[in-house]
Every structure is written in C-alpha cells, then in structure tokens.
Amino acid sequence: MDTIPPGSPTASGNQTGALKSNNIKAGLKNKLIWTMLGVGALPLILAMILSYLQGTKSLQGVIGASFKALAYETSTKIDLLIQGEIIAHDRLSADKIIQDSILQSHQRLRFLNSTQRGRVLAQEKADWENTDRKTKPLHYEESSIVLKNFLQRKTPSALATRALFVTDSYGVLRGSINDFPEFITKNNPATEKIFSGEKATVFIGSIYSHPKSDTPLVQFAFPIQGKRGKPIGILHHIFDARELFSGSIEPITFGETGHVMLIDSKGVVIDCPILPTGFQLSDPFLVQSVTQKNPDWVKIKGDGHGGKDLSIIGFSPLTLTRKITTPSTGNDWYTFAWQSSDELFAPMNKLFLWISTAGIVSVLLIGFMGSVAAKKIVQPIRRLQNAASRIGKGEKVGPLEIKTGDEIEALADEVNSMNEMLQKSFSGLENQVLKKTQEFRYLKEYTDSILMSVPDAVVIFDPDLKIEYCNVAFENIIEKKISSFRGESLLSLYLDPAEPWQTLHDALIKDLENVQPISNRTLGNQTIQCYTAKDPLAPIESPSLQSLQRTIKLDEKVFAFKVFDLVIQEGSENHIGLLLRDVTEEVDLHDQLALAEKLSGLGTLTAGIAHELNNPLVSIMGFTEVILDEKDPEKIKKYAKKVFDRSKHMASVILNMAGYVRAPSTADKKEVDINERIDGAIEIAILASYSNDIHLDKNFSSLPPILAKPEEIQQVFLNLLTNAVQAMEGKGKLTISTQSENGNVMVKISDTGPGIPQKYLSKIYDPFFTTKEQGKGTGLGLNIVHQLVVKYEGHIDVSSSLEKGTTFTIMFPAHH
Amino acid sequence: MSFIEDASSTKGKILVIDDEPDVREVLRIHLESANFNVIEAENGEEGIKLMKSGANLLQVGLIICDIRMPKVNGVEAIDFLKENAPSIPIIVVTGYPDSELAVSLLKKGVKDYLVKPVEKETLLTKVKEALSSEQEFDYV
Numbered sequence: 001m002d003t004i005p006p007g008s009p010t011a012s013g014n015q016t017g018a019l020k021s022n023n024i025k026a027g028l029k030n031k032l033i034w035t036m037l038g039v040g041a042l043p044l045i046l047a048m049i050l051s052y053l054q055g056t057k058s059l060q061g062v063i064g065a066s067f068k069a070l071a072y073e074t075s076t077k078i079d080l081l082i083q084g085e086i087i088a089h090d091r092l093s094a095d096k097i098i099q100d101s102i103l104q105s106h107q108r109l110r111f112l113n114s115t116q117r118g119r120v121l122a123q124e125k126a127d128w129e130n131t132d133r134k135t136k137p138l139h140y141e142e143s144s145i146v147l148k149n150f151l152q153r154k155t156p157s158a159l160a161t162r163a164l165f166v167t168d169s170y171g172v173l174r175g176s177i178n179d180f181p182e183f184i185t186k187n188n189p190a191t192e193k194i195f196s197g198e199k200a201t202v203f204i205g206s207i208y209s210h211p212k213s214d215t216p217l218v219q220f221a222f223p224i225q226g227k228r229g230k231p232i233g234i235l236h237h238i239f240d241a242r243e244l245f246s247g248s249i250e251p252i253t254f255g256e257t258g259h260v261m262l263i264d265s266k267g268v269v270i271d272c273p274i275l276p277t278g279f280q281l282s283d284p285f286l287v288q289s290v291t292q293k294n295p296d297w298v299k300i301k302g303d304g305h306g307g308k309d310l311s312i313i314g315f316s317p318l319t320l321t322r323k324i325t326t327p328s329t330g331n332d333w334y335t336f337a338w339q340s341s342d343e344l345f346a347p348m349n350k351l352f353l354w355i356s357t358a359g360i361v362s363v364l365l366i367g368f369m370g371s372v373a374a375k376k377i378v379q380p381i382r383r384l385q386n387a388a389s390r391i392g393k394g395e396k397v398g399p400l401e402i403k404t405g406d407e408i409e410a411l412a413d414e415v416n417s418m419n420e421m422l423q424k425s426f427s428g429l430e431n432q433v434l435k436k437t438q439e440f441r442y443l444k445e446y447t448d449s450i451l452m453s454v455p456d457a458v459v460i461f462d463p464d465l466k467i468e469y470c471n472v473a474f475e476n477i478i479e480k481k482i483s484s485f486r487g488e489s490l491l492s493l494y495l496d497p498a499e500p501w502q503t504l505h506d507a508l509i510k511d512l513e514n515v516q517p518i519s520n521r522t523l524g525n526q527t528i529q530c531y532t533a534k535d536p537l538a539p540i541e542s543p544s545l546q547s548l549q550r551t552i553k554l555d556e557k558v559f560a561f562k563v564f565d566l567v568i569q570e571g572s573e574n575h576i577g578l579l580l581r582d583v584t585e586e587v588d589l590h591d592q593l594a595l596a597e598k599l600s601g602l603g604t605l606t607a608g609i610a611h612e613l614n615n616p617l618v619s620i621m622g623f624t625e626v627i628l629d630e631k632d633p634e635k636i637k638k639y640a641k642k643v644f645d646r647s648k649h650m651a652s653v654i655l656n657m658a659g660y661v662r663a664p665s666t667a668d669k670k671e672v673d674i675n676e677r678i679d680g681a682i683e684i685a686i687l688a689s690y691s692n693d694i695h696l697d698k699n700f701s702s703l704p705p706i707l708a709k710p711e712e713i714q715q716v717f718l719n720l721l722t723n724a725v726q727a728m729e730g731k732g733k734l735t736i737s738t739q740s741e742n743g744n745v746m747v748k749i750s751d752t753g754p755g756i757p758q759k760y761l762s763k764i765y766d767p768f769f770t771t772k773e774q775g776k777g778t779g780l781g782l783n784i785v786h787q788l789v790v791k792y793e794g795h796i797d798v799s800s801s802l803e804k805g806t807t808f809t810i811m812f813p814a815h816h
Numbered sequence: 817m818s819f820i821e822d823a824s825s826t827k828g829k830i831l832v833i834d835d836e837p838d839v840r841e842v843l844r845i846h847l848e849s850a851n852f853n854v855i856e857a858e859n860g861e862e863g864i865k866l867m868k869s870g871a872n873l874l875q876v877g878l879i880i881c882d883i884r885m886p887k888v889n890g891v892e893a894i895d896f897l898k899e900n901a902p903s904i905p906i907i908v909v910t911g912y913p914d915s916e917l918a919v920s921l922l923k924k925g926v927k928d929y930l931v932k933p934v935e936k937e938t939l940l941t942k943v944k945e946a947l948s949s950e951q952e953f954d955y956v
Binding site (some may be wrong): 616617618621625629642646 | 841843845849
C-alpha cells in the first residue's frame with residue numbers, strides 16, 4: 001500500500017519524477033485523494049462525532065435510569081425491612097409479661113414520694129450495676145427473657161442488635177438483654193418524642209456513636225401502650241447501623257466500583273460498602289441534588305467519595321421510613337446508587353475509542369482506496385501527458401492504447417488522430433524543408449562558388465565597417481585567411497603599406513553616408529575601349545585615366561576599387577561592399593593606349609598639319625608658278641599677295657598647333673598668377689588672328705595664386721581665346737574677367753561669335769570634335785583645356801546662345 | 817566660247833570639287849592654261865548637283881575631287897559618282913596622305929590619288945593620262 005501520508009515530501013515523489021520538468025506542483029492523483037478524503041472522511045467524522053455525542057447522552061440516560069431503579073429498589077427493600085421490624089416490635093411491645101413488668105413497677109413507685117422513690121431506685125440501680133448481680137437477671141427477669149427470646153429469631157436485625165431493652169415511663173430499665181443500657185435512661189430523644197405526642201409513634205433516631213460501641217449506632221424506639229392506648233413504656237432497640245442495613249445494601253454491587261449507599265438528608269452515610277458509617281459527605285451541593293423528594297438520577301461533578309469527576313448518581317428516598325424519621329429527627333433517608341466515573345464512563349470512552357478508531361481506519365481506507373482509484377484514473381492521463389509532451393518535442397510517438405472506456409479513452413483517441421495528422425503534415429513539411437534546404441544549399445554553393453571564382457576581390461562590411469565576408473581573391477591579396485580577420489576593420493589588419501588601406505577605409509566611410517543600392521548602378525564607364533582604326537579626325541571618346549575608377553597601388557599592382565552598398569534584408573542596416581579589381585594590366589594597357597593615342601594624335605596632327613598646310617601650300621605653289629610665267633605686273637602682284645596671305649595662314653596654323661605638340665614639361669608645379677597667364681595667352685591669340693577688329697575688354701581683379709605648371713595654364717587660356725577669336729572670325733568683342741570667389745579663382749571668357757548649337761555642347765570637349773571649317777581647327781583645343789582643368793581639380797562650364805556668343809567659365813582652387 | 821567649241825571640248829570639261837577657293841583658283845589657272853574647260857563646286861553636294869544639271873553628265877570628261885569637305889565629303893561624292901556615272905574618270909587631290917584611304921579609293925575606280933601640293937606639270941600629266949585611258953577603261 002502506497003498510502004504515504006498526503007502532503008509529506010515524498011507523497012508525489014515516486015511517480016511524478018518524470019513530470020518534474022512540467023512544473024506540476026500538486027499532481028492530479030493527490031488532488032483526487034484529497035477530494036475523496038474531503039468528500040468521504042469529513043461527513044464520516046461529523047457523523048461519528050454526532051453519534052458519539054448522541055450515544056453518550058443515551059448511555060448516560062440509560063445508566064441514570066438503571067441507577068435510579070436500583071436506588072428505588074434498594075429503598076423499597078429497606079422500607080420493607082424497617083416495616084417488618086416495626087410490626088415485629090409492635091407485637092413484642094404488646095407482650096403481657098413486658099406490660100406487666102412495667103405496670104408492676106408503676107404500682108410500686110406510684111405511691112412513693114420522691115425521696116422514697118429515689119432510695120428505691122438507687123437500691124435497684126446498685127443491684128443492677130453490681131457486678132455480682134450481673135449473673136442474676138433484673139427484678140423483672142421475665143421481661144428480659146421475653147426480650148432474649150425475641151432475639152432468638154435469626155434475622156439480620158437480631159444479629160445487628162446491640163441492645164434491646166424496655167424502660168417504663170420513669171425511664172427506669174425494666175428488662176434488657178444485656179447491660180448495654182443505663183439503668184435510668186434520661187434525656188433520650190425517643191423518650192421525649194414518644195411521651196410528648198398525643199399518639200404513640202415509632203421513633204427512629206439518627207446515627208450516633210456510643211462509648212460502649214466501636215461502630216455507629218441507630219436507635220429504634222417503640223411505644224409500649226397501656227390499656228387506654230397511652231404509652232406506658234418504651235421498647236428500645238439499638239442496632240449497629242451498618243450491620244442492620246448491610247444485608248440489604250452491600251450485596252448490591254455492579255462492576256468494579258458500582259454500589260448503593262444509604263444516607264440521610266444531611267449527607268451522613270448510614271451504610272456504604274466503601275465509606276464508614278457516620279461519614280459526613282463534604283459536598284453540600286451533591287447532597288442537596290441527591291436528596292430530592294422523588295426517585296431520580298443526576299449527572300453531577302463530584303461523586304461523594306472524594307472525586308471531582310463527572311458522575312451519574314441514581315437516588316431514591318425511603319418513602320415509608322420517611323413517615324417515621326421525619327417526625328423523629330427531621331431527617332429523611334435516601335438510597336444512592338453510584339459508580340466511579342472511571343468505570344462509569346469506561347463504556348463511553350470505549351465508544352469514543354471505537355468510533356475514533358473506526359474513523360481513522362475509515363480515513364485511511366478512503367485514502368488508500370482513493371489512492372488506488374486515483375492511480376487508476378491518473379495513470380492513463382499520465383500516459384496521455386507523456387505522449388503529448390513527446391509529440392510536443394517532435395518525437396515520433398506510436399498510437400496510444402488506453403481502454404478505459406470513458407472520456408480519457410476518447411481523449412486518447414483524439415490525441416492519436418491529432419498525432420497522426422501532425423506526423424503527416426510534419427513529414428510533408430520535412431520533405432519540403434529538405435527540398436528547400438537542398439535548394440538553399442545549392443544556391444549558397446552556387447553563389448559562394450561565383451564569389452570564390454570571381455577574380456575581383458569582394459569584401460562585405462557590416463555597418464560598423466567590420467569585415468563580414470571576403471572571397472578568395474581578397475584573401476590572396478592580403479595573404480591571410482578570412483577566419484583570422486573576420487570582424488576586424490580594414491585598418492586593424494595593420495597591413496603594410498598602410499596608406500592605400502587608409503585610402504580604402506576613408507572611401508568606405510565617405511561612401512557609407514551616400515551609398516546607393518547596387519541595383520541602381522552599373523559598373524559604368526570603367527570599360528577600357530580597344531583601339532581600332534577609324535576616321536582619325538572623327539570625334540571619339542578618349543580613354544583617360546580620369547575616367548577610370550579610383551585606384552590604389554599595392555605591391556606594384558594597381559587595384560581599382562568601388563564601393564557599393566548591399567541591402568541584405570529590407571529594413572536592415574546597410575552593409576557596404578568593396579570591390580577590388582586588379583587593373584594593373586589595364587592601366588598598363590591604358591598607358592600604352594594613351595601613348596598610342598598620343599602617337600596617333602600626332603599622326604592625326606600630322607595629317608591635320610598636312611591638310612591644313614598643304615592647302616595653303618597648293619595656293620602658294622600654284623600662285624608662285626603662275627607668277628613665274630606671268631608677265632603682267634598687276635597679276636603678279638595679285639598672286640604674290642595671295643602667296644603672302646597663304647604663308648601667313650600657314651604660320652598661324654603652326655603657332656596654333658605648337659601648344660599641342662609641345663613636349664610635356666618636366667618643370668614642377670609652382671604658384672601661378674592667372675592674370676599673368678591670361679595676358680600671355682591674349683598676346684599669342686591676337687597675334688595669331690592677324691586681325692585688328694577684335695575689341696578686347698579686360699576686367700581683372702587681384703587673385704590668389706594657384707598651384708600649377710604655368711605653361712599648361714597658359715595653354716588653357718590660349719586655346720579658349722583662339723577658339724573665341726576664330727569663332728568671331730576676326731571681328732567682335734572679347735570680354736575677359738577674373739575674380740576670387742570662396743577660395744577659388746574664377747575666369748570668364750565671353751565672345752560675340754555665332755555660338756555653339758545645343759546639340760554640340762555635350763561634345764565640345766571630345767578630342768577632334770570641331771565645328772570649324774577645314775583648316776581652322778584640329779578639334780583638340782577644348783579637349784586639352786578640359787584635361788588640364790580636371791588635372792588641376794578645376795571646373796569648366798560653358799553657356800552659349802546662337803548668334804550671340806559663347807561664355808566659358810573656368811574655376812581653379814586657389815593655393816593657400 | 818562657241819557651241820561647236822563647246823561641243824568639241826566635251827572631253828576637256830573638268831569638274832573641280834574643293835572647299836578651298838584658293839585651291840580651286842590655282843587648279844583652274846593650271847587647267848585653263850592647258851585649254852581645259854573648268855567648272856567648280858565647293859563641296860560634294862554641290863558637285864553632285866552640278867553633275868545632275870544640264871548636260872554635264874555627258875560633257876564633263878574628268879572630275880578632280882578633294883576628300884575632306886563640309887556637307888558631302890569626297891568619299892561620299894565619289895561613291896555617288898561611280899554609281900551614277902562610272903565612265904567619268906576621277907582624280908583625288910587631297911592634302912591628307914593616307915595610304916589606306918588611297919588604296920580603298922583606287923579600288924573604287926578612282927584614276928589617281930594626288931597629294932597636295934601638286935605641281936602644275938604633274939597635274940596636267942595625270943589629267944591627260946586619265947582622259948586618254950578613258951576609252952580603254954570603257955572596253956575593259
């Protein structure tokens with residue numbers, strides 16, 4: 001039996017071990033047991049308590065009633081005993097001998113005076129008290145014999161007799177069975193009662209002690225009636241009180257301590273098996289309670305025997321005897337049935353014990369059966385719970401077999417079907433997940449292998465510019481593995497030399513603020529065009545280092561880098577990507593191309609020179625040949641003039657081209673005064689124009705210097721001014737102004753030429769683009785201007801309106 | 817000039833296409849000194865227009881053409897002329913010495929490719945060669 005007391009620490013220990021993780025404080029089983037105990041044991045205990053109380057009360061009633069009956073029976077018995085004695089003594093008192101002895105005594109004494117009487121009585125007393133006389137009877141030997149004969153009866157009263165004697169109206173002893181009495185009885189309450197009353201009545205006295213007796217005595221006195229019914233003497237009968245009644249009382253016992261006793265209304269014990277006769281009961285309340293007029297029983301504290309426990313006492317007055325004792329002494333006699341409370345309440349205690357035992361056994365039984373029942377109920381639920389928790393963990397669980405035939409079985413069926421459906425959908429899901437995982441893995445490998453195979457280095461940074469990813473190409477560049485620097489920033493790698501990496505880092509920081517999604521961009525104009533033969537004078541785009549991406553140089557290798565941002569997830573912070581492409585070869589190629597282009601430019605220039613110069617040479621040669629054959633001086637002069645004009649034109653063409661052909665200066669940059677350089681340019685341009693119709697409007701402010709090569713700055717303005725002068729075809733107004741603005745130097749050059757059509761504005765910086773007529777331009781002037789302006793981090797802008805003119809605005813940063 | 821002269825000098829009528837007036841004047845002087853009749857055009861477009869007008873398709877015996885010209889340039893003009901009047905010989909006179917261009921033009925049937933400046937004697941010799949070989953060319 002596993003009835004571990006509910007609530008003990010181990011109560012839920014053995015079977016709930018597996019459930020501890022589920023935070024179950026009180027198991028269902030315990031709850032069920034408690035419920036059963038509550039439902040079963042509580043009313044049971046209540047019922048037991050009630051029945052105990054009721055049973056106790058009934059038992060007390062029964063005990064009380066039987067005690068009362070016992071007391072009554074005993075009282076009746078004693079009444080009868082006393083009545084029997086009275087009748088017997090009545091007869092005795094009427095005995096002729098006794099009457100005669102009294103009458104004779106009266107005869108003798110009646111006529112004597114008191115002195116004589118005293119003398120006679122003294123003589124008689126002396127005779128009585130003489131020890132020698134004791135062997136001789138009294139004067140009235142006959143009456144003593146009658147008395148002695150009376151005691152021949154073997155009744156209890158005869159045995160209890162201590163004295164039986166007769167006295168006359170003078171109180172003089174007139175017959176006795178022994179020498180117990182005094183010769184003259186004086187002050188006897190019986191004498192007074194019997195002689196004072198109108199009618200002769202029996203006297204029963206109270207218990208008293210006598211020096212001649214060890215035990216308390218009780219006196220019965222019967223009147224001896226004369227002829228006229230008047231009392232003439234008294235028959236005294238003195239009993240040992242206890243002995244007289246013990247025959248009627250002491251045999252009545254019940255149980256160990258139960259007995260009946262006889263008391264008078266003052267609480268003096270007349271007869272009791274335990275207490276001595278004459279004992280005064282100490283508890284007046286008890287005495288009052290048990291000395292009622294009618295037989296009854298009481299439940300009372302105290303037992304009259306010194307105990308203070310609760311007692312049940314049955315009592316009954318001696319109804320016949322009362323008629324004698326009340327007038328005699330004012331006392332009534334009562335019988336009194338009593339048992340010690342320990343014994344008396346033993347059945348009740350036993351009842352209580354039984355009921356308690358039954359209660360405890362019932363509770364234990366309920367607990368045990370409850371536990372068994374709960375176990376039966378809970379076990380399938382536990383199995384269900386276990387199964388559910390395993391299902392919850394995703395384990396595969398077979399169908400549950402619970403055959404309780406109740407709701408739990410139905411629940412188990414539901415769980416089974418649920419589990420089945422779950423497993424079905426799980427397996428579908430698993431397949432899908434597997435498939436998706438494979439797809440994902442494939443995609444990831446695909447992407448990874450793309451990134452790994454890409455020759456360009458790709459590095460992905462998180463928003464704090466810590467490296468999150470890089471591909472093999474990048475690992476090869478820095479000769480480290482990603483595992484050793486993931487989460488580091490570029491600078492914390494301490495790569496040597498530090499400068500290019502610092503450049504990259506700065507670019508990342510700068511771009512972090514204004515990156516655009518890569519999808520919105522293309523890698524753009526990074527493509528380096530192949531050189532192919534084409535019309536050398538047609539406008540082409542020149543590959544220039546300016547148009548290349550930003551580059552860094554690492555170990556003799558040049559890398560173009562590009563920063564892009566990477567939105568990995570909508571709403572997440574931007575990741576920054578860095579693309580490093582080894583453009584060493586491309587740069588080399590570009591340099592070669594640039595050289596080739598330059599050579600080609602030279603070739604083109606040569607072609608241009610040839611074209612530009614051959615045409616005037618045609619004229620010069622032609623006209624010269626004409627002159628050689630010509631006789632007419634007018635014509636000769638005319639043709640000579642033409643030869644001179646054409647020669648001058650050739651000179652200007654050569655001058656114009658000088659700037660382009662000039663070898664690159666090796667001089668270092670120095671501080672350049674723009675105003676000075678413009679003046680130099682104007683001089684050449686105006687000279688080259690061979691025109692006197694150009695109105696020059698100079699408006700120079702004092703300027704801070706810029707840092708540049710002076711001849712290149714002069715080239716810029718020379719080309720612009722030459723263009724302007726040529727555009728105006730030698731006639732017009734040329735306005736040149738300079739000013740300092742926000743740390744920049746700004747130059748405006750306006751002409752009043754025909755203007756540049758809108759469609760050409762975007763092409764004017766292209767090399768070899770020209771709108772000029774044949775022989776007036778190489779199409780390189782503005783291209784050179786643009787390259788030089790960009791080189792010095794300046795800015796060039798153009799505005800033009802047809803028929804009105806063109807304005808170029810050039811800005812260079814001032815040198816501080 | 818009389819009509820007969822006009823007609824008789826059919827083979828001698830030469831169209832000069834060049835954007836430089838000075839060049840055209842020099843060429844005219846040189847050709848006229850050898851009794852060629854010269855008409856001028858400033859560019860390819862004007863030359864083609866001129867060829868389409870009157871009897872020039874019949875009368876012009878030779879075309880002297882520059883290459884780099886505004887509007888319709890020499891190459892385009894030559895393409896048109898070779899298509900519409902393949903029998904008229906063309907001599908290119910250009911200031912642009914480009915052998916590739918020269919080869920491609922000669923393949924198209926251009927008689928000669930002269931580089932400026934051209935001496936008078938050379939010019940007249942080439943013109944006469946072109947005019948004399950014209951018949952042979954037709955029969956080839």
